[in-house]
Amino acid sequence: MVSIEEVARAAEVSAATVSRALSGRGHVSAATRRRVEAVAQELGYVPSSAASSLASGRTRNVGVIVPFLDRWYFGTVLGGISEALMEHGYDITLYNVASVEATRQRIFDSFIHRRRVDGVVAVGMELDEVETATLAGLGIPVVAIGGPARGLPWIAIDDVAVARLATEHLIALGHRRIGHIGGDPLFDLDFHVPTRRRLGYEEALADAGIQPDAKLVEPGNFTIEGGYVAAKQLLGGPGRSVTAIFAGSDEMAIGAILAARDLGLRVPQDLSIIGIDGHDLGPFFGLTTVDQFPAAQGRSAARVILADLDGDATAPGQALPYELLVRSTTMAVPRTPAEPADDRGERGRQAHRA
Amino acid sequence: MVSIEEVARAAEVSAATVSRALSGRGHVSAATRRRVEAVAQELGYVPSSAASSLASGRTRNVGVIVPFLDRWYFGTVLGGISEALMEHGYDITLYNVASVEATRQRIFDSFIHRRRVDGVVAVGMELDEVETATLAGLGIPVVAIGGPARGLPWIAIDDVAVARLATEHLIALGHRRIGHIGGDPLFDLDFHVPTRRRLGYEEALADAGIQPDAKLVEPGNFTIEGGYVAAKQLLGGPGRSVTAIFAGSDEMAIGAILAARDLGLRVPQDLSIIGIDGHDLGPFFGLTTVDQFPAAQGRSAARVILADLDGDATAPGQALPYELLVRSTTMAVPRTPAEPADDRGERGRQAHRA
DNA sequence: TTGAAAGCGCTAACAT
DNA sequence: ATGTTAGCGCTTTCAA
Numbered sequence: 167m168v169s170i171e172e173v174a175r176a177a178e179v180s181a182a183t184v185s186r187a188l189s190g191r192g193h194v195s196a197a198t199r200r201r202v203e204a205v206a207q208e209l210g211y212v213p214s215s216a217a218s219s220l221a222s223g224r225t226r227n228v229g230v231i232v233p234f235l236d237r238w239y240f241g242t243v244l245g246g247i248s249e250a251l252m253e254h255g256y257d258i259t260l261y262n263v264a265s266v267e268a269t270r271q272r273i274f275d276s277f278i279h280r281r282r283v284d285g286v287v288a289v290g291m292e293l294d295e296v297e298t299a300t301l302a303g304l305g306i307p308v309v310a311i312g313g314p315a316r317g318l319p320w321i322a323i324d325d326v327a328v329a330r331l332a333t334e335h336l337i338a339l340g341h342r343r344i345g346h347i348g349g350d351p352l353f354d355l356d357f358h359v360p361t362r363r364r365l366g367y368e369e370a371l372a373d374a375g376i377q378p379d380a381k382l383v384e385p386g387n388f389t390i391e392g393g394y395v396a397a398k399q400l401l402g403g404p405g406r407s408v409t410a411i412f413a414g415s416d417e418m419a420i421g422a423i424l425a426a427r428d429l430g431l432r433v434p435q436d437l438s439i440i441g442i443d444g445h446d447l448g449p450f451f452g453l454t455t456v457d458q459f460p461a462a463q464g465r466s467a468a469r470v471i472l473a474d475l476d477g478d479a480t481a482p483g484q485a486l487p488y489e490l491l492v493r494s495t496t497m498a499v500p501r502t503p504a505e506p507a508d509d510r511g512e513r514g515r516q517a518h519r520a
Numbered sequence: 521m522v523s524i525e526e527v528a529r530a531a532e533v534s535a536a537t538v539s540r541a542l543s544g545r546g547h548v549s550a551a552t553r554r555r556v557e558a559v560a561q562e563l564g565y566v567p568s569s570a571a572s573s574l575a576s577g578r579t580r581n582v583g584v585i586v587p588f589l590d591r592w593y594f595g596t597v598l599g600g601i602s603e604a605l606m607e608h609g610y611d612i613t614l615y616n617v618a619s620v621e622a623t624r625q626r627i628f629d630s631f632i633h634r635r636r637v638d639g640v641v642a643v644g645m646e647l648d649e650v651e652t653a654t655l656a657g658l659g660i661p662v663v664a665i666g667g668p669a670r671g672l673p674w675i676a677i678d679d680v681a682v683a684r685l686a687t688e689h690l691i692a693l694g695h696r697r698i699g700h701i702g703g704d705p706l707f708d709l710d711f712h713v714p715t716r717r718r719l720g721y722e723e724a725l726a727d728a729g730i731q732p733d734a735k736l737v738e739p740g741n742f743t744i745e746g747g748y749v750a751a752k753q754l755l756g757g758p759g760r761s762v763t764a765i766f767a768g769s770d771e772m773a774i775g776a777i778l779a780a781r782d783l784g785l786r787v788p789q790d791l792s793i794i795g796i797d798g799h800d801l802g803p804f805f806g807l808t809t810v811d812q813f814p815a816a817q818g819r820s821a822a823r824v825i826l827a828d829l830d831g832d833a834t835a836p837g838q839a840l841p842y843e844l845l846v847r848s849t850t851m852a853v854p855r856t857p858a859e860p861a862d863d864r865g866e867r868g869r870q871a872h873r874a
Numbered sequence: 875t876t877g878a879a880a881g882c883g884c885t886a887a888c889a890t
Numbered sequence: 891a892t893g894t895t896a897g898c899g900c901t902t903t904c905a906a
Contacts, residue, residue: 167635169899180877185901192902193875212633216579217899219570220882227613235599236800241590248589248616252623257636259581260614262602269606279566281521282611391804427781446590450745523883534893539885546886547891571883574898877906882899889894 168211177205188213219281228471229283231261231273233291237388238417238445239460243289243311246464254472259283263291274300285471287311289464292358293318307474311467312359319480321467323458323488325359329366331490332412332440332456337374340499341410341438344371345400347386347393347422348414360388363414363442382408386418393421401429401437409499410438416445416455423451423495434497444491452494459487522565531559542567573635582825583637585615585627587645591742592771592799593814597643597665600818608826613637617645628654639825641665643818646712647672661828665821666713673834675821677812677842679713683720685844686766686794686810691728694853695764695792698725699754701740701747701776702768714742717768717796736762740772747775755783755791763853764792770799770809777805777849788851798845806848813841 174181179198186192187202194202205211219225230247234240244260251258259282261273274297277286286301290312293301298317301308313320336344346367349360368378381403384396393413400408400422413419419441423433431437441448444457463486474480528535533552540546541556548556559565573579584601588594598614605612613636615627628651631640640655644666647655652671655662667674690698700721703714722732735757738750747767754762754776767773773795777787785791795802798811817840828834 167899170901171899181900182878182902183876186876189901195875198875214574214899215633215636216570216573217882218901220568220574220884221899221901223882223901225570230614234595235602236592236595238590241588241595244614245589245616245618248614249618249623252616252626257630258614260584260598260602260612262599262606264599264603269603272606276611279569282569390801394804447744450748521883524885525883535883536885536894537892540892543885549891552891568883571898572885574900575883575885577885577898875906878904880901880903882901885896885898887894887896890892 167214168209170211170213173202173206173209173211176209177202223281225281225284226255227257227259227283228468229259229261229277229286231263231286231288231291233263233289235262239415239443240289242446242460243464243467246461246466247287247289247468248464249461250465250468250472254468256284256468256472277301277304284475285309287467287471288315288318289467290359307471307480309467309470309480311463313483319470320483321463321470321486322483323463323486325362326366326369328442328456328458328488329363329412329414330370331366331488332442333367333370334374335440335454335490335492335496336410336412336438337370337376339410339438339496342374342376342499343382343408343410344376345382345384345397345408345411346414347384347396347400347411347418350385350387350392360414367412381405386413386415386421388415388418390417390421390424393418394425395421397422397425398429401425401431408437410440410496413439413441416441416443416448416453419453419455419495420445420447420451423453433495435500438496438499440496448491448493454493454496455491457489457491459489462486521568522563524565524567527556527560527563527565530563531556577635579635579638580609581611581613581637582822583613583615583631583640585617585640585642585645587617587643589616593769593797594643596800596814597818597821600815600820601641601643601822602818603815604819604822604826610638610822610826631655631658638829639663641821641825642669642672643821644713661825661834663821663824663834665817667837673824674837675817675824675840676837677817677840679716680720680723682796682810682812682842683717683766683768684724685720685842686796687721687724688728689794689808689844689846689850690764690766690792691724691730693764693792693850696728696730696853697736697762697764698730699736699738699751699762699765700768701738701750701754701765701772704739704741704746714768721766735759740767740769740775742769742772744771744775744778747772748779749775751776751779752783755779755785762791764794764850767793767795770795770797770802770807773807773809773849774799774801774805777807787849789854792850792853794850798843802845802847808847808850809845811843811845813843816840 170181170184174184184202187194187199232240263270285307288310310318310320313322348364371378384399386392386396411422419439422439426433426437441455448455524535524538528538538556541548541553586594617624639661642664664672664674667676702718725732738753740746740750765776773793776793780787780791795809802809
């Protein structure tokens with residue numbers, strides 16, 4: 167292994183100068199810098215990160231904690247984080263908080279290994295008080311995606327507003343019997359996201375003078391399969407028939423599309439469906455959705471960490487943009503003499519930045 | 521930050537003893553060990569990984585390189601790696617070789633940062649010679665998943681055999697016009713996996729005396745959407761009609777199912793479909809598939825690294841198990857007087873371990 | 875602008 | 891079984 171000493175010798179300068187020349191910290195004459203760079207390159211010198219970390223206290227590494235690795239949203243967010251971090255020369259240390267409680271415990275204990283990372287981002291997790299305190303007590307930049315998290319800087323869309331927008335789109339198309347597929351109230355790994363989305367749905371209904379009906383709400387577990395089952399319930403029960411469904415995620419919305427097909431219902435003629443996410447598969451299914459730009463969320467989180475590391479104080483929280491994408495799973499409810507649709511002007515795009 | 525010195529002082533032993541007591545290396549009396557552990561716990565001592573790495577040369581960190589983060593297979597494999605590694609106290613440093621060439625370059629250069637990781641696993645990537653040499657030259661355990669990779673230890677299923685098995689299942693059910701959806705020959709990010717699967721398909725046909733027909737093979741890009749488009753081509757063209765489709769991945773198979781439905785074909789009555797993977801969504805669609813246990817692949821790779829780190833030499837290559845899972849997207853081709861099906865005994869499970 | 879020197883916190887011989 | 895003693899390879903004052 168080529169050490170800094172060897173480079174110093176070959177370039178006829180001190181190790182300190184090599185360090186300065188290569189890292190960009192401190193002043194080095196242009197000529198010296200060039201010479202050092204050339205020698206380093208030639209010798210194939212690469213600094214030892216351990217030595218560098220030990221001496222400087224910086225690791226150029228940020229930890230990322232995720233609850234799932236095999237779900238589209240998390241993978242996509244992780245990709246965004248990775249991209250932005252890598253651009254700035256940072257590595258990412260991945261912690262998958264699988265389902266195992268012991269692992270989770272272990273990770274948070276292991277994070278006490280100060281100095282292992284320069285910052286941490288937690289994606290879409292409901293952190294308990296101890297965990298929050300652990301992270302906050304690390305003395306390094308921390309940001310939660312999918313927040314707001316109590317006591318931690320966060321980055322998130324306004325889930326209530328997003329759900330409201332989705333529901334209002336349906337209402338504007340004349341729908342009044344609108345079902346909702348959300349999360350399983352028992353399974354609460356995330357930031358109450360399902361609850362907040364349901365809230366937005368109910369608010370939109372209330373604003374339109376529609377009485378929320380608990381029978382029109384089904385849990386879908388944020389999976390395609392869950393959405394399928396939930397939609398069948400919503401569409402099958404006597405007296406529950408809906409003309410539109412607002413699913414809390416695109417994957418559940420896709421499940422609903424499949425369920426409608428199996429039931430012989432045409433989408434959107436017989437049933438309008440809207441989701442939330444901006445899933446890859448959205449265009450394929452023609453799915454109307456509210457895009458939350460997951461990759462951008464990841465990039466933003468990375469930038470918050472990076473900025474904080476550069477001394478730019480973090481805002482305690484930051485609301486992210488989202489955008490209604492009207493495709494072909496939603497349409498105006500058929501006009502009937504008894505019930506004229508009063509507004510169909512919602513077509514097109516509607517961007518929000520907060 | 522609590523240092524080893526402070527613990528040593530409080531426990532009235534030397535720093536070396538603390539190190540030995542806590543790491544398990546070297547001999548320490550049970551009494552001393554207990555005392556040191558208690559003190560360390562009480563003081564909240566956690567070793568500095570940088571200092572430890574610098575002194576020992578071990579990082580307790582393994583690098584994982586993946587080409588995608590938002591695809592089910594890769595996320596699942598990554599989860600398996602993460603799980604096994606974490607169990608043994610190793611962290612994972614994630615490198616996402618997105619599409620950007622510059623990033624890819626950067627990652628392989630950055631890996632020259634010896635000592636950053638104790639080992640590396642590359643998942644499902646076609647590595648060029650320079651990259652292979654870079655990894656091999658790291659002087660640390662390396663394993664490629666999805667191999668065989670030339671010049672690198674690998675872990676993989678026998679893609680030819682898997683494809684053969686899938687195709688033979690169809691043949692055993694009496695199908696003779698069997699279409700295949702594979703990869704895009706131009707897009708070759710992986711280990712020629714698509715090519716090897718196509719090979720297995722062709723071998724199986726040949727063995728059954730069926731003449732392979734290039735018109736029955738379509739690229740599907742390993743996505744649902746690609747599978748959909750490919751299936752439509754396969755099913756739509758005059759004179760190309762098939763009674764079964766073997767898709768090179770479950771996602772393409774799902775796309776094919778959707779395409780068949782849109783075409784008004786019943787699966788499996790009018791069209792049998794089989795995939796490869798063991799995808800999460802398989803049970804939902806009743807998809808017959810050859811499970812390749814992606815999470816287990818990740819775990820195996822991690823174990824290879826771990827074993828190598830423990831001094832157990834790695835086998836140059838290791839073939840992984842797979843299993844035919846017959847569900848409900850495949851059935852015997854309807855008997856006709858002219859063409860009797862001769863074997864329908866393939867139902868059930870068929871496990872393979874290599 | 876550059877160099878000298880003092881660590882960063884730990885581990886691993888080598889002694890005892 | 892435990893302590894002593896050198897570093898691991900780099901960064902960073904402090905001087906010059």
